[in-house]
Amino acid sequence: MIPSAFDYARPSTVQEAVRILSEAGEDAKVLAGGQSLIPVLRLRLAAPSLLVDLGGIAELRGVSESGDELVIGAMTRHADILRDPLVARYAPLLAQATATVADRQVRHLGTIGGSLSHADPAGDLPSVSLALDAVMTIAGPAGERSVPASEFFVDYLTTAMQPGEVLVAVRVPKREGWGTHYEKFNRVAQAWALVGVAAAVRRENGSIAEARVALTNMGTTPLRATAVEQALAGALASADAIASAAASAAEGTSPSSDVSASAEYRTHLAKVLTRRAVAAAGGIDAA
């Protein structure tokens, strides 16, 4: 199918992009890597009058360090995340999850910022950003503002960004001394997650000091498994304690039923995958 007609702008600075978007209002869409937006346009699920391509803005690409944070430019491609030494050192969970996104072709064009802004609850990176306590830097007509991942995902395919705003960077706290793991269950290699679990665990002696657990595709937004995190805090680093905590993984979730899985099955998967993810993150043999 051919998308309905739109104008195309390719600004070279964030300022220019914000200006163009502000003038165009709600009728404009931002084009990042295009791996979600172009299919949506082609199915005519969206018909913007203007596409603002961020591909010409060099400052949006790349990973750098700033104090105790990694600053990941929104237009950094999945393929770049996978070979970035800073990500490998300070946020290996992001690299591990990114490696499971779609397929090589898509990872060569898709970007972290596009994936987060699209806010598909079945996407892998939204839950990872929650588990890592990432903070989004958003540019708009009034300047920049920061929104934590916990407030960024508002509803299905909906973020806290307003028309005229652009995601410019994802700031990820460096997590040294934490073990992390992304556990994804899908039918075939390139498919969306039926359910996914992002886990980060900090151990102290024989216990779990803190845990972050976030769920992919268990509701209209990525969700923190708060009950699991609370049960794990201070718990013994044992397979039994993890299994017991993981039993509450689906608390407060509202998974959908579709052709791929029923809500009941997703609820089951959330518990099993949480147990596996936390055990792997904590370096504990779950047997």
Next chain:
Amino acid sequence: MRITVTVNGQQRQADHVWAGESLLYLLRERLGLPGAKNACEQGECGSCTVYLDGEPVCACLVAAGQVQGRSVTTVEGLAAQRVQQAFLEAGAVQCGFCTPGLIIAVHDLLARTPRPGDAEVREALAGNLCRCTGYEKILDAVRLAASR
């Protein structure tokens, strides 16, 4: 708009191009290169895989405006015939519609990993669907090409 793009080593121009049309359309309908195939148009099937600046991408998921000044290599532009020959000899071509995309994907895999294991081959080809062969002959073809 006028699009200037290097295709298979040659600088090409096309006028009156809509920036929102796909790179695949640009290649097939404006530049006379029908090798990359138009199938799902959703980035699922990999039939339209081409190199963009040296990396395999789905040409259906690239807007023409995004390729201004960049470099594209299609199946027509591959100098070596090693992968194509292996596909023929192994019986990895049936209807042939997925073949050009697979040739690019395998070409890229072998350039990065001359002796890939089966798991690496499967991962590298995860974005290329074939509805005829059941993939076994394709895996045979990759092993054959890698052995030469």
